[in-house]
Amino acid sequence: MRETDVPLPDGGVLHVYDTGEGDRLAVLWHHGTPNTGAPPRPLFPASERLGIRWISYDRPGYGGSTPRPGRDVASAAGYAALAADALGVGRFAVMGHSGGGPHALACAALLGERVVAAVAGASLAPYGAPGLDYFAGMAASGVLSLSTAARGRAEKERLQESGIPYDPEFTAADLAALHGPWSWFDEVVGAGVASGHAPVVDDDLAYVAPWGFEPAQVRVPVLLLHGGLDRIAPVAHARWLAVHLPAAELRVGEEDGHISVLTAGDEALGWIRERAGG
Numbered sequence: 001m002r003e004t005d006v007p008l009p010d011g012g013v014l015h016v017y018d019t020g021e022g023d024r025l026a027v028l029w030h031h032g033t034p035n036t037g038a039p040p041r042p043l044f045p046a047s048e049r050l051g052i053r054w055i056s057y058d059r060p061g062y063g064g065s066t067p068r069p070g071r072d073v074a075s076a077a078g079y080a081a082l083a084a085d086a087l088g089v090g091r092f093a094v095m096g097h098s099g100g101g102p103h104a105l106a107c108a109a110l111l112g113e114r115v116v117a118a119v120a121g122a123s124l125a126p127y128g129a130p131g132l133d134y135f136a137g138m139a140a141s142g143v144l145s146l147s148t149a150a151r152g153r154a155e156k157e158r159l160q161e162s163g164i165p166y167d168p169e170f171t172a173a174d175l176a177a178l179h180g181p182w183s184w185f186d187e188v189v190g191a192g193v194a195s196g197h198a199p200v201v202d203d204d205l206a207y208v209a210p211w212g213f214e215p216a217q218v219r220v221p222v223l224l225l226h227g228g229l230d231r232i233a234p235v236a237h238a239r240w241l242a243v244h245l246p247a248a249e250l251r252v253g254e255e256d257g258h259i260s261v262l263t264a265g266d267e268a269l270g271w272i273r274e275r276a277g278g
Contacts, residue, residue: 001038005064006057006086012066016083019044020053025276026089027269028080028107029056032098033203034192035185036063040097042181046266050273055092057083059103061199062192069202074212076103077110084114093272095119097262098233099203102126102211105245109217117275118218119268121225122258125237126215127208129244137234139169149204156204160197169231171257182259215244221275222248225264227256 005013039054060068096104101123108118226238242250
């Protein structure tokens with residue numbers, strides 16, 4: 001895997017990852033909170049079999065990317081386009097997990113025909129979405145984190161600096177995944193935490209602010225993967241997105257949680273390959 005720093009138009013850099021080259025189908029990975037952007041190594045065997053090239057980047061403030069306080073979810077489209085341009089990639093698919101889900105949808109909404117398909121796993125829906133009880137079924141730590149973010153940067157920064165632990169209330173299936181192939185998260189979460197509180201604050205503020213696009217703008221095929229027992233992003237969020245995205249397919253693993261839903265990642269890559277033309 002190659003890593004490089006791509007200059008940003010307003011100064012600073014975007015730290016970019018790339019697993020391949022040539023005419024392979026590129027899938028741009030969008031990471032969760034707090035992670036860095038290295039693409040998901042547990043899915044490398046499937047991507048190799050399917051002829052898929054991973055590209056990705058650290059969201060601003062994480063890893064090697066310059067902080068950009070005040071960024072919204074829609075900004076992901078511009079960063080993705082810059083990364084793809086720098087790597088010589090024209091059209092690509094997008095895949096995001098957890099907090100990466102909204103950012104993947106932003107690319108699908110705003111980059112037109114450049115994005116061929118999108119996968120959003122364990123994604124949140126927009127804050128304040130009509131007909132959605134946003135916090136119903138969410139772990140107490142998540143309610144505290146995001147409701148505090150909704151009160152503004154100062155409140156969210158105080159919470160992050162307070163040392164109050166975050167309990168994701170992982171399921172038994174999540175813990176099994178984290179002790180298996182998805183122990184990979186130890187690396188990217190550790191690196192994300194090492195970036196400090198600031199990018200987490202920026203992420204959470206973006207999730208509960210207007211995203212900068214409407215789900216109805218997403219015209220490409222979207223696969224929504226979600227765990228029925230997810231307490232970080234309750235499954236009601238995926239059900240809301242499935243109704244409001246024009247070309248969405250929802251697959252719920254009824255016994256899955258926030259992490260174990262990624263055990264369906266191989267199938268999701270096959271779905272992307274089919275939508276991209278075999």
